[in-house]
Amino acid sequence: MRYLTSLGRITILLGRQQASTGERWSLRRLAAEAGVPKDLIYRLDAGQARHVDLEALARLCMTLHCDLGDLLVWKPAPNGDGDGEPV
Numbered sequence: 001m002r003y004l005t006s007l008g009r010i011t012i013l014l015g016r017q018q019a020s021t022g023e024r025w026s027l028r029r030l031a032a033e034a035g036v037p038k039d040l041i042y043r044l045d046a047g048q049a050r051h052v053d054l055e056a057l058a059r060l061c062m063t064l065h066c067d068l069g070d071l072l073v074w075k076p077a078p079n080g081d082g083d084g085e086p087v
Helices: 009-021 027-034 039-045 054-064
Strands: 004-005 073-078
Touching: 009 027, 009 039, 009 054, 027 039, 027 054, 039 054
Parallel strands: none
Antiparallel strands: 004 073
16 A cells, blocks of 8 residues: 655755745745645644645645645555555
């Protein structure tokens, strides 16, 4: 089985943004710019978000100039059973 995660993805996207614009954003600033709760940003980056509002994800993608697949990725299950089927 595979699972969906966001672990570290926001940090990576903020790094890309900094490389392209030269401007460094904190997770707190990203939350303010996207109009989403800062707790959501912290949970997403820690890979601990379980239920996420689709509008909040859309606002994050628009703010970070990315696709949903840049925020959420499929990973093989920790038990090594990579049969390719989503959860």
